[in-house]
Amino acid sequence: MITIKQAQNASYWRDLNPGLHICGLARANDAMLPESTDDVSNIYHPQCRQGGEKDDLFAGFDFSALSDRFWDEGYFLLHDLLPRDLLAGLRDAIERLVAKGLPPAMIYLYDEAWQVFAVLRPLLTHFLGDKIALLPHFWAWHVDPRDQGRGWPPHRDYQGESAIGDDMLISLSLWVPLSDATPENGCMYVLPRSFERWYDFPVIKPQDVELQDVRALPAGPGAVMGWRQDVYHWGSRASRHASFPRISLSLEFQNAAFDPLGDPLLDLETPPSFHDRLLLIARQFEKYRHMQKMNDDILALSRAILAD
Numbered sequence: 406m407i408t409i410k411q412a413q414n415a416s417y418w419r420d421l422n423p424g425l426h427i428c429g430l431a432r433a434n435d436a437m438l439p440e441s442t443d444d445v446s447n448i449y450h451p452q453c454r455q456g457g458e459k460d461d462l463f464a465g466f467d468f469s470a471l472s473d474r475f476w477d478e479g480y481f482l483l484h485d486l487l488p489r490d491l492l493a494g495l496r497d498a499i500e501r502l503v504a505k506g507l508p509p510a511m512i513y514l515y516d517e518a519w520q521v522f523a524v525l526r527p528l529l530t531h532f533l534g535d536k537i538a539l540l541p542h543f544w545a546w547h548v549d550p551r552d553q554g555r556g557w558p559p560h561r562d563y564q565g566e567s568a569i570g571d572d573m574l575i576s577l578s579l580w581v582p583l584s585d586a587t588p589e590n591g592c593m594y595v596l597p598r599s600f601e602r603w604y605d606f607p608v609i610k611p612q613d614v615e616l617q618d619v620r621a622l623p624a625g626p627g628a629v630m631g632w633r634q635d636v637y638h639w640g641s642r643a644s645r646h647a648s649f650p651r652i653s654l655s656l657e658f659q660n661a662a663f664d665p666l667g668d669p670l671l672d673l674e675t676p677p678s679f680h681d682r683l684l685l686i687a688r689q690f691e692k693y694r695h696m697q698k699m700n701d702d703i704l705a706l707s708r709a710i711l712a713d
Contacts, residue, residue, distance in 0.1 A: 556640010
């Protein structure tokens with residue numbers, strides 16, 4: 406296990422994944438380094454910057470059809486949307502983290518993990534309006550078939566109000582697979598709102614769900630899945646016969662015109678500094694320990710980071 410001194414050293418993480426960047430910098434011996442690391446507001450790849458090529462992802466896109474299904478079933482799944490080269494680098498980096506005994510959520514130390522979601526601004530704007538805030542709620546998974554890995558159990562991301570009627574969204578979760586997510590290795594499952602509306606009572610526990618209403622949502626790299634934060638969903642357990650792990654990222658957003666649903670709210674266009682990323686990640690371990698089995702050493706490290 407790494408020490409707190411190593412964890413607080415950005416160079417340690419750059420050397421671990423030299424193909425990725427932290428605040429615009431690659432590993433220390435990179436020949437093309439910016440002169441200053443103080444400004445992290447413009448570190449994104451050109452296709453991920455405001456007004457860049459990211460809008461081309463949605464050229465000719467039928468947002469109306471997407472909205473119809475979203476408001477009916479509570480979720481959407483778009484295939485082959487994101488650039489696969491960016492995703493492949495993140496997938497390989499998570500494999501390196503896991504091989505070192507480090508949690509996949511450490512991937513959010515790297516710029517590229519934030520870039521994935523920056524390219525989706527047109528999608529976020531469509532559902533949440535122009536005032537978008539990143540919630541300080543995120544996670545990354547490496548669901549390993551070799552040790553009976555599983556995604557998170559059935560839950561809703563937010564227990565309060567996540568929409569007003571059927572035309573104004575308050576908050577939205579996005580989930581991005583970095584590897585193929587299949588029923589064998591633990592893909593996502595949802596209870597569509599169109600089915601839950603038929604129920605005589607709100608679903609509180611898995612036993613409340615009619616099994617025939619459950620929908621499996623296999624997806625591959627390049628896909629983006631999004632859901633209202635009141636949608637009941639979960640990740641399944643991987644079969645030991647699956648040939649590869651399910652690796653994925655998730656981040657949450659809100660319409661900033663409403664009261665904050667988390668603290669601090671973050672700016673999609675200006676990613677946190679390295680130090681702030683480390684603190685945010687450390688908070689996730691305590692926050693989600695009821696959802697995810699946590700290594701005692703990782704919990705101790707996160708507490709040390711927060712206390713330092």
